[in-house]
Amino acid sequence: MPDKMHVKLNVNGEDHEFLAEPRELLIYALREKLNITGPHVGCETSHCGACTVTLNGKSVKSCTVFVAQANGSEINTVEGLGSPDAMHVLQENFREHHGLQCGFCTPGMITRASKLLEEIPNPTEEEVRFGMAGNICRCTGYQNIVKSILSAAAEMNAAKEAAQ
Amino acid sequence: MNDLTPDRDERVANLKGMGCSRKRVEDARFTQGKGNYVDDVKMPGMLHGDFVRSPYAHARVKSINIDAAMALDGVVAVLTAKDLEPLSLHWMPTLAGDKQMVLADGKVLFQGQEVAFVVARDRYVAADAVELVEVDYEELPVLVDPFKSLASDVVLREDLEPGAPGAHGPRKHHNHIFHWEAGDLEATEQVIENAEVVAEESMYYHRTHPCPLETCGAVASMDKVNGKLTVYGTFQAPHVVRTVASLLSGIEEHNIRVVSPDIGGGFGNKVGVYPGYVCAIVASIVTGVPVKWIEDRMENLMSTAFARDYWMKGKISATKDGKITGLHCQVTADHGAFDACADPTKFPAGFMNICTGSYDIPVAYLGVDGVYTNKAPGGVSYRCSFRVTEAVYFIERMIEVLAIELNMDAAELRRINFIKKEQFPYTAALGWEYDSGDYHTAWDKALKAVDYEGLRKEQAERVEAFKRGETRKLMGVGLSFFTEIVGAGPVKNCDILGMGMFDSCEIRIHPTGSAIARLGTISQGQGHATTFAQILATEIGLPADSITIEEGDTDTAPYGLGTYGSRSTPVAGAATAMAGRKIRAKAQMIAAYLLEVHDNDVEFDVDRFVVKGAPERFKTMKDIAYAAYHQAIPGLEPGLEAVSYYDPPNMTYPFGAYVCVMDIDVDTGVPEIRRFYALDDCGTRINPMVIEGQIHGGLTEALAVALGQEIAYDDMGNVKNATLMDFFLPTAWEVPNYETDFTVTPSPHHPIGAKGVGESPHVGGVPCFSNAVQDAFRPFGLRHTNMPHDHWRIWQTANNLGLHD
Numbered sequence: 001m002p003d004k005m006h007v008k009l010n011v012n013g014e015d016h017e018f019l020a021e022p023r024e025l026l027i028y029a030l031r032e033k034l035n036i037t038g039p040h041v042g043c044e045t046s047h048c049g050a051c052t053v054t055l056n057g058k059s060v061k062s063c064t065v066f067v068a069q070a071n072g073s074e075i076n077t078v079e080g081l082g083s084p085d086a087m088h089v090l091q092e093n094f095r096e097h098h099g100l101q102c103g104f105c106t107p108g109m110i111t112r113a114s115k116l117l118e119e120i121p122n123p124t125e126e127e128v129r130f131g132m133a134g135n136i137c138r139c140t141g142y143q144n145i146v147k148s149i150l151s152a153a154a155e156m157n158a159a160k161e162a163a164q
Numbered sequence: 165m166n167d168l169t170p171d172r173d174e175r176v177a178n179l180k181g182m183g184c185s186r187k188r189v190e191d192a193r194f195t196q197g198k199g200n201y202v203d204d205v206k207m208p209g210m211l212h213g214d215f216v217r218s219p220y221a222h223a224r225v226k227s228i229n230i231d232a233a234m235a236l237d238g239v240v241a242v243l244t245a246k247d248l249e250p251l252s253l254h255w256m257p258t259l260a261g262d263k264q265m266v267l268a269d270g271k272v273l274f275q276g277q278e279v280a281f282v283v284a285r286d287r288y289v290a291a292d293a294v295e296l297v298e299v300d301y302e303e304l305p306v307l308v309d310p311f312k313s314l315a316s317d318v319v320l321r322e323d324l325e326p327g328a329p330g331a332h333g334p335r336k337h338h339n340h341i342f343h344w345e346a347g348d349l350e351a352t353e354q355v356i357e358n359a360e361v362v363a364e365e366s367m368y369y370h371r372t373h374p375c376p377l378e379t380c381g382a383v384a385s386m387d388k389v390n391g392k393l394t395v396y397g398t399f400q401a402p403h404v405v406r407t408v409a410s411l412l413s414g415i416e417e418h419n420i421r422v423v424s425p426d427i428g429g430g431f432g433n434k435v436g437v438y439p440g441y442v443c444a445i446v447a448s449i450v451t452g453v454p455v456k457w458i459e460d461r462m463e464n465l466m467s468t469a470f471a472r473d474y475w476m477k478g479k480i481s482a483t484k485d486g487k488i489t490g491l492h493c494q495v496t497a498d499h500g501a502f503d504a505c506a507d508p509t510k511f512p513a514g515f516m517n518i519c520t521g522s523y524d525i526p527v528a529y530l531g532v533d534g535v536y537t538n539k540a541p542g543g544v545s546y547r548c549s550f551r552v553t554e555a556v557y558f559i560e561r562m563i564e565v566l567a568i569e570l571n572m573d574a575a576e577l578r579r580i581n582f583i584k585k586e587q588f589p590y591t592a593a594l595g596w597e598y599d600s601g602d603y604h605t606a607w608d609k610a611l612k613a614v615d616y617e618g619l620r621k622e623q624a625e626r627v628e629a630f631k632r633g634e635t636r637k638l639m640g641v642g643l644s645f646f647t648e649i650v651g652a653g654p655v656k657n658c659d660i661l662g663m664g665m666f667d668s669c670e671i672r673i674h675p676t677g678s679a680i681a682r683l684g685t686i687s688q689g690q691g692h693a694t695t696f697a698q699i700l701a702t703e704i705g706l707p708a709d710s711i712t713i714e715e716g717d718t719d720t721a722p723y724g725l726g727t728y729g730s731r732s733t734p735v736a737g738a739a740t741a742m743a744g745r746k747i748r749a750k751a752q753m754i755a756a757y758l759l760e761v762h763d764n765d766v767e768f769d770v771d772r773f774v775v776k777g778a779p780e781r782f783k784t785m786k787d788i789a790y791a792a793y794h795q796a797i798p799g800l801e802p803g804l805e806a807v808s809y810y811d812p813p814n815m816t817y818p819f820g821a822y823v824c825v826m827d828i829d830v831d832t833g834v835p836e837i838r839r840f841y842a843l844d845d846c847g848t849r850i851n852p853m854v855i856e857g858q859i860h861g862g863l864t865e866a867l868a869v870a871l872g873q874e875i876a877y878d879d880m881g882n883v884k885n886a887t888l889m890d891f892f893l894p895t896a897w898e899v900p901n902y903e904t905d906f907t908v909t910p911s912p913h914h915p916i917g918a919k920g921v922g923e924s925p926h927v928g929g930v931p932c933f934s935n936a937v938q939d940a941f942r943p944f945g946l947r948h949t950n951m952p953h954d955h956w957r958i959w960q961t962a963n964n965l966g967l968h969d
Binding site: 043044045077094104105106107130137138141 | 460858
């Protein structure tokens with residue numbers, strides 16, 4: 001049994017400290033130690049994207065990051081995006097455009113989409129499809145996911161313009 | 165009505181009932197990461213289970229040494245078949261009448277088979293301990309080809325008495341499972357022998373896997389104080405799981421609570437009962453604390469629930485002008501090591517006998533032989549009613565092959581053979597009674613929408629341009645017209661483990677005019693909480709937003725057979741409407757009493773009962789609900805509740821017309837989907853938004869299966885596609901935008917005329933994508949090539965036809 005290490009993470013703006021084996025995967029630390037169960041495990045090989053979180057400003061698959069590697073970092077998950085009273089524009093648009101069915105990929109999908117819209121605030125359909133290709137959905141066939149993201153982008157851009 | 169009464173349209177709109185694209189009530193929690201899937205279930209003191217699995221496809225298990233594993237800190241138990249044997253749980257019955265090892269009993273029969281179950285403090289310790297269990301194997305000859313298996317001296321199932329009949333009659337060989345047939349063999353052979361034109365083809369519908377994004381799993385908790393067992397799990401049929409768990413464990417059924425929480429996609433993968441569920445339950449009974457078992461992706465692809473693996477040999481006969489006269493189909497079905505197909509008991513090959521498709525074929529014969537091999541058990545219906553994808557692929561390929569034989573346009577060949585509108589209800593040569601259809605209208609609408617003639621012209625021009633060396637891309641026009649058979653089913657001929665395939669709905673109206681309805685089904689993404697409330701809203705006149713739908717908890721929901729085979733809307737949807745009508749019947753009596761008229765003098769109007777001829781005198785359903793609980797009404801019990809168990813008189817037969825336009829680069833083998841048009845007729849449409857979503861998803865799973873997804877084995881029985889690196893799941897990048905369309909031909913026997921839709925796009929989609937690929941090469945002499953049409957195989961097809969010279 002390897003020695004446990006002291007891990008500090010800031011998740012969705014909140015500081016956490018805990019002991020973990022260095023080999024523990026970030027996804028399990030989030031889900032089992034911190035009860036952040038939005039990100040899911042779909043493959044454990046970085047293919048499906050259900051576990052997507054934002055780690056220090058970048059989209060990562062948390063099923064292939066050791067918690068030791070994440071030590072000291074800032075992490076954002078779907079839980080940090082909106083609240084029941086004020087859902088994030090992406091969350092609202094996924095609902096509006098039927099961008100989800102079983103919901104298992106959705107937290108990773110929305111977390112990735114939020115990052116994508118920071119990287120490319122006004123994406124084309126092709127850019128959305130390419131930028132979301134690391135996240136697999138088995139239910140929707142993506143058509144409505146793409147629609148949801150494009151619609152959210154338009155809404156966010158309109159809000160930005162109105163604010164200027 | 166009075167001046168304050170909103171007009172009818174407004175009242176209808178307020179209900180958000182049938183026909184409305186109501187936004188989903190599930191989405192608030194799913195989009196915020198607040199779903200509750202089985203791996204989210206946590207219980208105090210919970211342990212984790214993990215399997216030692218066989219690396220060999222066929223081997224004798226000489227010994228299992230668990231000492232090192234047990235010595236590891238944090239390991240609580242290691243179960244082997246020897247531990248399960250005293251409980252008679254080392255084997256379990258399958259849904260197909262066979263039995264399956266829960267843990268290896270003397271030998272292993274497929275790679276990935278469960279050998280021992282480790283229970284430990286957490287998933288990491290469990291995985292470490294799995295590595296420490298020492299198993300001594302002696303390799304045995306491996307059979308992965310069903311034809312070789314049927315000719316081999318090697319006995320796969322030593323537990324079965326040689327020569328003894330199986331669950332479906334006599335067995336021809338020690339590796340043979342069953343022979344099943346439908347239709348008239350002699351008449352069919354005669355017609356084919358004397359036919360003007362006969363087309364023959366052999367095709368292999370490859371083995372694949374439903375692969376929902378969430379794998380299978382369970383959390384079992386045996387409360388020894390109260391004697392109550394609770395099992396959370398990925399169950400598409402929770403009530404059946406409870407009954408099976410009771411029969412296997414001896415725990416009385418009222419002491420077992422099975423809960424399907426949110427399910428991350430099923431597609432057939434979560435219908436069966438797997439060794440993981442059994443081991444989690446036994447481990448909880450043994451340890452006295454909750455035990456969680458969650459499959460990883462590799463285990464999922466290797467061990468639970470494959471689909472397809474049908475070798476189909478067809479003969480189709482016709483007159484010179486293309487009128488089909490007979491159809492013969494012989495199937496060799498590879499069922500793997502145990503017959504664990506999830507089909508109604510009397511149908512070991514599912515509804516494969518729908519293989520005459522949408523065509524008026526006078527005589528037909530189908531024979532199916534099930535065979536054991538050293539491959540994983542399963543044979544589930546992956547996004548289709550029982551074996552219907554196989555049937556529709558078969559007939560839609562046979563039509564194309566016949567069109568080639570006749571040198572005829574495949575769209576026209578379909579048109580002249582469709583069952584005509586006036587022939588419904590139509591009894592097919594293989595026995596099914598199709599409830600309703602209007603195939604010609606759907607076909608004409610589809611062909612017109614895509615400008616079919618224009619496409620064929622363009623395709624011919626492309627062939628000429630290709631021959632002139634001006635392009636390296638060919639164009640394929642894929643067609644399919646499918647008829648599904650869903651909604652199993654009438655109890656008289658459909659059961660699972662003896663339990664009739666009815667379904668149920670129980671409604672309670674609350675005093676303030678809101679309601680809860682519970683069903684025997686379970687959503688895995690289909691949106692039941694949204695759409696079943698819509699059925700009720702229309703039936704009982706309360707807003708859908710005021711109706712909670714609950715499923716999946718066997719302690720509260722009425723017994724039902726679950727969600728698969730597109731049966732939720734046809735069966736539980738019907739139960740919902742019928743229970744709603746019982747509510748309405750009582751409401752009518754209450755309204756009449758309140759309005760001081762005779763029962764027959766009031767009529768239902770959207771959200772109220774009105775006095776006939778005096779609409780200003782009315783009681784809304786809300787008023788009636790209140791009265792049901794607050795007023796003593798002579799001759800009536802208080803309260804407003806109803807329950808319906810619905811046994812459908814027949815299946816429903818959704819159908820559709822699909823066209824795919826594809827450009828294929830002959831040098832890279834890459835197919836590019838330019839256009840996909842899907843017309844679906846699922847009868848009455850409950851929520852068009854949800855229907856369209858189902859169609860997009862089903863088509864994408866069809867794209868996957870047709871263009872690359874497979875579970876393949878090498879000669880040693882090693883699974884070649886056991887991770888998502890090798891198992892094709894399309895991403896947003898590979899998937900086109902689909903055009904959806906519809907016609908509406910209600911089911912005449914269903915209370916609201918709905919037929920079910922979730923699986924149609926998969927059933928119709930696979931042959932459509934496949935036909936598009938094959939059609940591109942038809943001008944160069946291709947007759948048939950097997951799926952999956954991945955880039956390499958398409959390249960090979962082009963190469964074999966000499967297109968690279």
